Every structure is written in C-alpha cells, then in structure tokens.
Amino acid sequence: MAERKILLGNEAIAYGLIEEGCRIAASYPGTPASEIMGTLVRLKDSESIEWLHVEWSINEKVAFETALAGAYSGLRSAVMMKQVGLNVASDPLMSAAYTGVKGGFTIISADDPGPHSSQTEQDSRFYAMLAKIPVLDPSSPEEAKNMVSTAFATSEKYEIPVMIRPTTRVCHARQDVIVKGYQHVETKSPTFEKNPSRWAATPKFRFLLHKQLNEKLREIASANEISIPGNGSTTCILASGVAWANAKEVMDELNLHDRVHLIKVNMPYPLPDSFLKTVLNAHQKVLVLEETYPVIEYQFRDRQKVSGRLDGTVPSQGELLPEKIEDIIRSWLGIEQAKRPVPEDLPTRRPTLCPGCGHRPVFYAIRKVFPKGIYPGDIGCYTLGINIGAVDTVLCMGASIAQAAGFFHSFNGNDKMPPIVATIGDSTFFHAGIPPLINGVVQGARFVLVILDNRTTAMTGHQPIPPISIENMVRACGVEFVRVADPYDLKSLEEILKEAGKYAFEDKKGIAVVIARKPCRMDRRAQHRFPEIEVFITDECNGCGYCVERFECPAISLPKKKEPAVIDPVLCVRCGVCVDVCPFEAIGVKK
Amino acid sequence: MRQQIILSGLGGQGVLFATRIIAATALDMNLHVLSSETHGMAQRGGNVVCHLKVFGGNGEGVFTSPMIRPGMADVLLAFHPEGAKLHGHFLKKGGVLICNDTKMIDATGIALKLGNGLLTNIVLLGYAAARKCLFCEADSLRKALQNASGPRAEENLRAFEAGFMEVTS
Numbered sequence: 001m002a003e004r005k006i007l008l009g010n011e012a013i014a015y016g017l018i019e020e021g022c023r024i025a026a027s028y029p030g031t032p033a034s035e036i037m038g039t040l041v042r043l044k045d046s047e048s049i050e051w052l053h054v055e056w057s058i059n060e061k062v063a064f065e066t067a068l069a070g071a072y073s074g075l076r077s078a079v080m081m082k083q084v085g086l087n088v089a090s091d092p093l094m095s096a097a098y099t100g101v102k103g104g105f106t107i108i109s110a111d112d113p114g115p116h117s118s119q120t121e122q123d124s125r126f127y128a129m130l131a132k133i134p135v136l137d138p139s140s141p142e143e144a145k146n147m148v149s150t151a152f153a154t155s156e157k158y159e160i161p162v163m164i165r166p167t168t169r170v171c172h173a174r175q176d177v178i179v180k181g182y183q184h185v186e187t188k189s190p191t192f193e194k195n196p197s198r199w200a201a202t203p204k205f206r207f208l209l210h211k212q213l214n215e216k217l218r219e220i221a222s223a224n225e226i227s228i229p230g231n232g233s234t235t236c237i238l239a240s241g242v243a244w245a246n247a248k249e250v251m252d253e254l255n256l257h258d259r260v261h262l263i264k265v266n267m268p269y270p271l272p273d274s275f276l277k278t279v280l281n282a283h284q285k286v287l288v289l290e291e292t293y294p295v296i297e298y299q300f301r302d303r304q305k306v307s308g309r310l311d312g313t314v315p316s317q318g319e320l321l322p323e324k325i326e327d328i329i330r331s332w333l334g335i336e337q338a339k340r341p342v343p344e345d346l347p348t349r350r351p352t353l354c355p356g357c358g359h360r361p362v363f364y365a366i367r368k369v370f371p372k373g374i375y376p377g378d379i380g381c382y383t384l385g386i387n388i389g390a391v392d393t394v395l396c397m398g399a400s401i402a403q404a405a406g407f408f409h410s411f412n413g414n415d416k417m418p419p420i421v422a423t424i425g426d427s428t429f430f431h432a433g434i435p436p437l438i439n440g441v442v443q444g445a446r447f448v449l450v451i452l453d454n455r456t457t458a459m460t461g462h463q464p465i466p467p468i469s470i471e472n473m474v475r476a477c478g479v480e481f482v483r484v485a486d487p488y489d490l491k492s493l494e495e496i497l498k499e500a501g502k503y504a505f506e507d508k509k510g511i512a513v514v515i516a517r518k519p520c521r522m523d524r525r526a527q528h529r530f531p532e533i534e535v536f537i538t539d540e541c542n543g544c545g546y547c548v549e550r551f552e553c554p555a556i557s558l559p560k561k562k563e564p565a566v567i568d569p570v571l572c573v574r575c576g577v578c579v580d581v582c583p584f585e586a587i588g589v590k591k
Numbered sequence: 592m593r594q595q596i597i598l599s600g601l602g603g604q605g606v607l608f609a610t611r612i613i614a615a616t617a618l619d620m621n622l623h624v625l626s627s628e629t630h631g632m633a634q635r636g637g638n639v640v641c642h643l644k645v646f647g648g649n650g651e652g653v654f655t656s657p658m659i660r661p662g663m664a665d666v667l668l669a670f671h672p673e674g675a676k677l678h679g680h681f682l683k684k685g686g687v688l689i690c691n692d693t694k695m696i697d698a699t700g701i702a703l704k705l706g707n708g709l710l711t712n713i714v715l716l717g718y719a720a721a722r723k724c725l726f727c728e729a730d731s732l733r734k735a736l737q738n739a740s741g742p743r744a745e746e747n748l749r750a751f752e753a754g755f756m757e758v759t760s
Contacts, residue, residue: 004618005618006611006614006615006624116629139655140625140655169627169657169658172627172628173625174610174611174624174625174626174628175624175625175657176617176623242656245655245657246655246658248655249654249655249656252655321658322656322659322660323661326660340660340662340680341662341680341682342661342680343661343679344676344677344679346673346676346677348637349601349637349638349673350637351602351637352637570699570708
C-alpha cells in the first residue's frame with residue numbers, strides 16, 4: 001500500500017498521525033500549523049476513518065484539554081497549534097507534564113522564525129523545557145512524519161507528553177514522502193483507571209508527581225543517543241531542525257565534512273550530560289545552529305568553547321536562512337565570505353484586504369464616524385485594517401476587547417475622552433473574546449465593539465466557526481445594545497455606528513456592539529451570493545486620492561497624483577461599495 | 592539531475608499551483624522534490640515566492656535545505672514583472688529568467704484573450720516548457736497539469752498550449 005506522494009510538511013504530519021493510530025486530535029487554526037488538522041479532517045472524510053475523532057476546537061487550551069483526556073483514556077491523542085497558541089494552552093501543558101499520560105500524547109507546536117505570520121519568534125522548545133517534557137525538532141516534512149512515531153512511542157514508554165516542534169520551513173515545505181496508509185492500525189478500547197492522587201492531584205501529591213517527572217526526564221535524556229562522527233576533527237557544528245538542513249547543504253557544497261563534524265540533534269531537550277561533555281572534550285570549537293532561541297546552547301554549563309546566539313556569532317533574532325548560515329559558517333571558520341548577488345532595495349507589496357472584503361467598509365466607516373478614536377484591533381485578516389488607519393493596537397487573540405475597556409478606564413473622567421472603537425473577528429471572538437466582554441460589562445466600561453463576522457476563520461484557510469448566534473452570545477454577556485449591519489450598505493452602516501457611539505459615549509449607557517456581517521468572498525466552499533455592480537470612474541474624478549488612501553481597495557489605483565483613478569477590471573469583484581466612498585461622486589454604476 | 596527554480600508572483604496569481612505542477616512532474620519522473628512556499632498573511636495580495644529544488648534519486652547532489660540561496664537558482668519564473676526585480680538576485684550567472692511582461696511574454700494578455708486572467712500562471716508555464724529551461728519535457732508537464740486540474744483540465748491545457756506556441760510562432 002506504500003506510495004510516494006509530494007506532501008506539505010503539515011500534510012506529512014497528518015499522515016503520520018493517522019498511520020500511528022492517533023484516535024483523538026484537536027486543534028485551533030494558526031499559520032504555520034493550520035494544514036495539519038485541515039488534512040486530518042479531509043482524510044477522515046475521504047477515507048472514512050471512523051476511529052479518529054477530529055475537531056477544530058474553540059481555542060488551543062480547549063483543544064489541549066480535550067485531546068489530553070483521550071490520552072488519559074489510554075488512546076493515542078494529539079493537539080496541534082501555532083506557537084502563540086501554545087501560550088493559550090500553556091496552563092494545561094504545565095500541569096499535564098506532572099500528571100503524565102497513559103496513551104501516547106503528542107503536542108505539535110509550530111514555530112515561525114522570521115516571523116512570517118506571527119506576533120513573536122518565540123521558541124516552543126523553551127516551553128518544553130519549562131514544562132519538563134521532551135521535544136523533537138524535525139528538519140524536513142519526511143522527518144516530521146517519522147517523528148510522530150518516535151513521539152508516541154516515547155510518550156507511552158515514559159507516560160509523558162512529548163512535543164514536536166516544526167518550524168515554518170518544515171510546515172510549508174513540500175517533499176516526496178513515503179505514505180504507508182492506515183490499514184494496519186489497531187484500535188483499542190478506551191479505559192480510564194481512576195487515580196485521584198494522579199489525575200486530580202492536590203499539592204502534596206503534586207510534589208511526588210514532580211519527582212516522578214524529574215526521574216522520567218533523566219531516563220529520557222540518557223536514552224537520547226546522538227551520534228558523533230569519528231573522523232577526529234577538532235571543530236564541530238551542532239545543529240537541529242531546518243538550521244541543520246541548511247548547514248548540511250552548505251557544508252556539502254563547501255566540502256567541509258573532513259574539517260568539521262556536523263552533529264544532528266533530533267531531540268534538543270533533554271540532552272544527556274554525557275553527550276554535552278563528550279562534545280566539549282572532543283572539540284576545540286563548537287558552533288550551535290538552531291532556531292530560534294538558544295535552547296541547545298543553554299544546556300552547556302561550560303560555554304567557553306561554544307559559539308552561537310549567546311556570544312553573538314549567530315544573530316539573536318530572525319530566521320536562519322541558508323545564506324545566513326553560510327555566512328556564519330564561513331566567518332566562524334575564517335573562510336572568505338561568499339560573493340552573491342544583492343537584492344535590489346525594493347519596497348515589497350504590503351498585504352491588504354481582498355477586493356470586495358466586507359471588513360474594508362467597516363474600517364472606512366469607523367474612521368469616518370469616529371475620526372479621533374482609539375482603535376484597539378485583534379488577530380486575523382482584519383489586522384490589515386491597520387492600512388486604513390483604523391487599527392491602533394494588535395497584541396494577541398481577544399485583546400481588543402479587554403484593551404478597549406483598559407483604554408476606557410485610563411481616559412475615563414478626562415476632558416478629552418476619545419471614542420474607543422474596537423474590532424474583532426467572529427472566530428477570535430469565540431476564541432478569547434467572551435470573558436473580556438463579560439468583564440468589560442461588569443467593570444462598567446463604555447466603548448463600541450464591532451464584531452467583523454465573515455462566517456469563517458478566513459486568514460488561516462477558512463476553518464469553520466461555531467454555529468452559535470453571536471447576537472445571543474453578546475446579549476448573554478450582558479450587553480444591551482446589539483445591532484447587525486451589512487457592510488456593503490455603507491450609509492446604513494455609518495448610521496448604526498453613530499447610534500452605537502451615541503449609546504456608549506454621549507448617553508454613557510455602556511458597551512455597544514455592532515455585528516458587521518458579510519461572508520468572506522474567498523470561502524468558495526460556502527457558495528454565498530454577492531451583488532454584481534459594475535463601476536467606472538467618471539469625468540468628475542480629480543485624482544484627489546481619497547478612495548485610495550481611505551478605502552485602499554487593491555482594484556483602485558492612482559497612477560499619477562491629480563490624475564483620475566483607475567479601476568483594474570481583473571481585480572475588481574463588482575461589490576459596488578466604492579460608489580459611496582468618493583466625496584465627489586466620481587465613481588459611477590454602469591447601467 | 593539537479594535543478595533549483597524560483598517562482599515569484601503576487602497572491603492570487605496561482606504561483607503555488609504552478610509549483611505543484613512542476614513538483615508533480617518531477618515525482619512522475621522518479622526524481623526527489625524539496626520546496627518551500629509562502630502562506631498566511633503574505634498571501635493576501637502580497638508578494639508570493641516558492642523555492643523548488645529537484646534532484647536525482649542516486650544519492651548524489653542531494654538537497655537538504657528547502658530554500659534556495661541568492662545566486663544559485665537555475666531558473667526564475669516571474670509571474671509578475673515585480674517578481675523579476677524582487678527575486679532576480681536568486682538567479683545564478685547564466686540562469687534563465689522567464690518573465691510575464693510585454694517584452695518577453697505577455698502571459699496576462701494571452702490569458703485575458705482566452706477569457707480568464709487567472710490562467711496567466713499556466714500560460715507562463717507553457718512558455719517556459721517551450722523554452723526548454725526546465726528539467727522536464729513539455730509532455731510530462733502536460734500530463735501533470737491534466738492530472739491536477741480536475742474539471743478545469745481542458746481550459747488549463749489550452750492555456751498551456753497558448754504559452755507554448757509563443758516560442759515556436
């Protein structure tokens with residue numbers, strides 16, 4: 001049944017989970033991890049894999065706890081998320097390390113050196129260290145798939161959660177990979193053995209669990225065998241993950257393997273003391289290449305001979321691209337630097353909301369109705385409201401609401417109280433927006449909250465949102481002003497925002513919530529219908545640029561200042577909203 | 592066999608799809624593939640770049656990195672003129688640039704003539720095949736395109752031929 005397929009790293013991990021008999025899998029979408037669960041959902045459906053429970057959970061904490069109960073029941077279970085999602089799930093992570101597991105439990109936390117699509121470059125391996133659990137660091141899609149097997153086996157042997165930490169260049173790399181299929185998988189029945197001193201341990205028992213955890217970790221470290229090449233070279237490079245993959249290729253090309261040992265570390269934590277000592281004893285110079293924080297490097301207690309991030313040999317931030325690795329290796333070995341073409345210093349295109357996106361009119365209207373406002377924003381496509389000047393802060397999932405309340409309490413009583421208008425997406429609202437909304441109501445905060453409801457988790461590839469009424473949810477949080485607006489009806493949207501502003505700021509009644517509902521046009525599976533309004537630039541256009549600056553639709557551009565705007569017929573999706581944006585009525589509708 | 596290809600364009604232009612077709616062709620030829628692509632926020636109208644490395648199965652010249660270094664690419668497929676400027680430094684000396692612009696091949700114009708601007712990526716792929724700068728024969732690409740296109744196979748193959756004919760005509 002084995003066949004060779006080209007798989008995305010995330011797809012390869014999903015195939016690995018199925019081949020290894022994972023029974024409970026839960027995730028919340030986030031780049032670069034989203035396609036793992038996406039693939040599991042697809043395969044469960046197309047291959048009718050009944051023994052596998054898959055779910056897009058409401059957030060990472062819930063996903064973690066759900067999957068962990070599977071592992072408590074003796075079933076192989078997995079949770080996957082992006083690195084900042086692990087922040088959300090860090091509470092159960094710390095505790096689960098103590099309780100341990102019965103069935104194999106794998107935590108897949110995808111890091112994003114660069115960063116490409118994240119708030120931080122944080123290194124999930126440090127979370128593994130903090131929780132005292134082992135972590136595997138794959139260097140390719142194929143290896144990531146194989147590590148699922150290692151992770152489950154280690155987890156079951158030592159009854160401990162095991163982390164796999166792929167990075168963007170593994171998750172979003174493609175490679176030809178052998179796929180075995182799942183026909184061999186044996187499905188055993190769940191069993192839950194009651195043991196309150198473990199599963200519901202009080203502090204006294206927690207101390208004992210901690211002791212057991214330390215013993216497990218010592219055993220895992222001593223079983224963490226890392227091979228050291230024996231050609232007697234006195235310099236060595238210790239590398240893990242994609243940094244290893246890049247270093248290997250550079251060293252192949254420069255014929256360095258005779259001069260320098262390249263040691264590959266698959267499990268960067270826990271490292272056995274004996275290994276670290278052997279590396280130091282056998283070499284005069286050691287260079288550590290790893291992404292993104294110095295996890296291996298910190299485990300050397302004596303760093304006299306060790307170069308890496310801590311002594312500045314490797315930059316302390318940013319992705320270790322292969323050219324950067326080449327530069328580092330050359331300079332560390334005293335080899336002349338490579339001459340390579342330098343990129344032209346060109347502005348790259350900033351990401352922008354799609355043409356016809358229902359979020360765009362909302363940001364336009366917020367700026368128009370509340371020109372002097374403070375605009376707390378949130379995580380999703382709509383972070384791009386920053387381009388329209390209607391997003392002032394982006395911290396983490398759900399923060400817009402608590403920050404709106406915080407800004408209110410900070411400015412309350414001040415003569416120059418600015419209007420506070422927060423924006424959050426539907427999926428993010430469910431993920432982390434409900435507790436801060438309740439809290440805002442309870443603490444008497446007053447602000448306008450616009451929930452940008454496009455009926456999907458758009459940014460990460462259109463994962464489903466809970467089919468629960470946002471209106472009812474908002475009311476249940478104690479909010480009395482709740483209105484639904486259609487963002488394509490710009491005039492009515494502006495009126496509703498004005499009413500909301502009056503309620504929150506002039507009448508000082510409380511939090512006003514506007515649900516701006518327009519399905520995402522890119523969600524092709526949903527088959528929503530949209531208007532077809534063909535527009536054109538009339539002779540009235542004086543090239544003022546207001547539409548380009550304030551509406552920022554990719555289909556409208558201003559080739560030259562003070563010359564008429566141009567509509568790109570390929571990009572324009574005929575939503576017709578721009579007609580109401582132009583102050584000179586210079587965008588007309590083709591009859 | 593060893594080839595390093597950069598594919599550069601804008602979000603929504605089908606850069607990822609074109610990369611997948613070339614990768615599938617390599618797999619059909621029993622070669623190994625390693626590639627890296629842009630996902631997430633950058634896909635929203637931003638610049639999208641794919642690195643694609645193809646190599647033989649004999650253990651020699653194995654690539655381990657999914658990324659191409661500047662000055663190492665054999666071919667650059669630029670689906671938008673910006674791509675040629677932005678990622679031109681990846682090309683090695685003597686590397687081949689295939690660029691969608693009015694000077695070399697107006698892939699967008701040809702795609703619009705075919706009635707669908709979204710076919711630009713396939714037109715450019717057909718042109719590149721005819722220029723014989725890729726590791727594979729045009730027929731292998733046609734086969735992979737056919738297999739990957741589903742109900743759009745006929746339309747895609749027509750776009751491929753339209754690009755292909757730009758070299759011979």
